[in-house]
Amino acid sequence: MTGTNKSLEEQLEELLGDDANRSNPLYAPLENLWATHRDLARRIDRISRISDAYQSLTKEKEQSLTERINKQLRQLSKVARISDHYQKMMHDLNLALREASNHDPLTGLGNRRLLLERLKEETERARRYSRPFSIAMLDIDRFKSINDEHGHELGDQVLVEVSRVLDAEVREQDLCGRWGGEEFLVLLPETGLEKAAQVMERIRSAIAGLVVRIGEDTISATTSIGVAEYQPGFSYSDTINQADVALLLAKRSGRDRIELAVAAS
Ligand SMILES: Nc1nc2c(ncn2[C@@H]2O[C@H](COP(=O)(O)OP(=O)(O)OP(=O)(O)O)[C@@H](O)[C@H]2O)c(=O)[nH]1
Numbered sequence: 001m002t003g004t005n006k007s008l009e010e011q012l013e014e015l016l017g018d019d020a021n022r023s024n025p026l027y028a029p030l031e032n033l034w035a036t037h038r039d040l041a042r043r044i045d046r047i048s049r050i051s052d053a054y055q056s057l058t059k060e061k062e063q064s065l066t067e068r069i070n071k072q073l074r075q076l077s078k079v080a081r082i083s084d085h086y087q088k089m090m091h092d093l094n095l096a097l098r099e100a101s102n103h104d105p106l107t108g109l110g111n112r113r114l115l116l117e118r119l120k121e122e123t124e125r126a127r128r129y130s131r132p133f134s135i136a137m138l139d140i141d142r143f144k145s146i147n148d149e150h151g152h153e154l155g156d157q158v159l160v161e162v163s164r165v166l167d168a169e170v171r172e173q174d175l176c177g178r179w180g181g182e183e184f185l186v187l188l189p190e191t192g193l194e195k196a197a198q199v200m201e202r203i204r205s206a207i208a209g210l211v212v213r214i215g216e217d218t219i220s221a222t223t224s225i226g227v228a229e230y231q232p233g234f235s236y237s238d239t240i241n242q243a244d245v246a247l248l249l250a251k252r253s254g255r256d257r258i259e260l261a262v263a264a265s
Contacts (some may be wrong), residue, residue, distance in 0.1 A: 132191060204258060
C-alpha cells in the first residue's frame with residue numbers, strides 16, 4: 001500500500017483516508033497525532049512567514065537607508081563640486097579685478113596706481129638699505145597735434161606703439177607704466193642716474209625710430225624724458241617732482257631729448 005518513494009505525510013494521509021483502517025486500534029491515536037502535527041506545522045509555517053516578512057521589512061529598511069545615505073552623499077559631492085567651481089570663479093574674478101585695477105586698459109601697461117605702489121615700496125627699500133633707484137618721466141612730444149591732424153583713434157594707436165617699445169626695451173627689473181595721458185613713467189631699481197640715463201637714451205632712440213602706419217600715411221613720434229635719482233631723505237613725490245622738473249627742461253630745450261635732475265646739494 002505504501003510506496004517507498006512517497007513522503008511520510010503522503011503515506012499517513014493515505015492510511016488515515018482509507019476507511020478500512022478505522023477499525024485498527026492505532027487509527028484514533030494516529031489521527032490525533034497527525035492532527036497535532038499538522039497544527040504544529042501550520043503554526044511553524046505562520047511563524048516562519050512572519051519572520052520572513054519581518055526580515056524582508058528590515059532588509060527593505062536597511063536598503064532604503066543605504067539608498068538615502070548614498071543619495072545624500074551624491075548630493076553632497078555635487079554641492080562640493082559646485083562650491084569648488086565657484087571658488088575658482090571667484091579666484092579668477094579677483095585676479096581679473098586686481099589686474100584691471102592695476103593696468104591701463106588701452107596699453108596694457110601698469111597704471112598710475114601700480115606705479116605709485118611700486119614707487120613707495122622702492123623708496124622704502126632705498127631708505128632702509130641705502131640702495132639707489134631712479135625714475136624717468138617720459139612724454140610724447142606735440143601729441144596734441146598728432147591727435148588734431150590724424151584723429152584721436154590714431155593718437156591712441158601711437159600710444160599703444162610707444163608702450164610696446166617701452167615694454168620691449170626696459171630691463172627685466174624695471175617697471176614701466178602709463179602715468180596718464182601721453183605721459184609714461186619708468187622705474188629703474190638698483191640704478192643710479194647715469195645708468196638710468198643710458199637706458200632711457202636707448203628708449204628715446206627706439207621710439208624716435210618708430211613708424212606708425214595708417215593706410216598710406218606714416219606717423220613718427222619723439223619723446224622728451226626727465227630722469228631723477230632718489231636722494232636720501234626724499235619722499236617718493238620729491239623724486240617724481242625732480243623728474244617732472246627735468247622733463248620740463250627737456251621740453252623747453254627743444255624736445256626729443258633727455259634731461260637729468262640736478263642732485264640736491
Ligand atoms: N588719443 C589720445 N590722446 C590723449 C590721451 N590722453 C591725452 N591725450 C591728448 O594728449 C594731448 C596732450 O597735449 P599737451 O599736454 O598740450 O602736450 P603736447 O601736445 O604733447 O605737447 P608737448 O607735451 O609740449 O610736447 C592732449 O591733446 C590730450 O587730449 C589718450 O588716451 N588718447
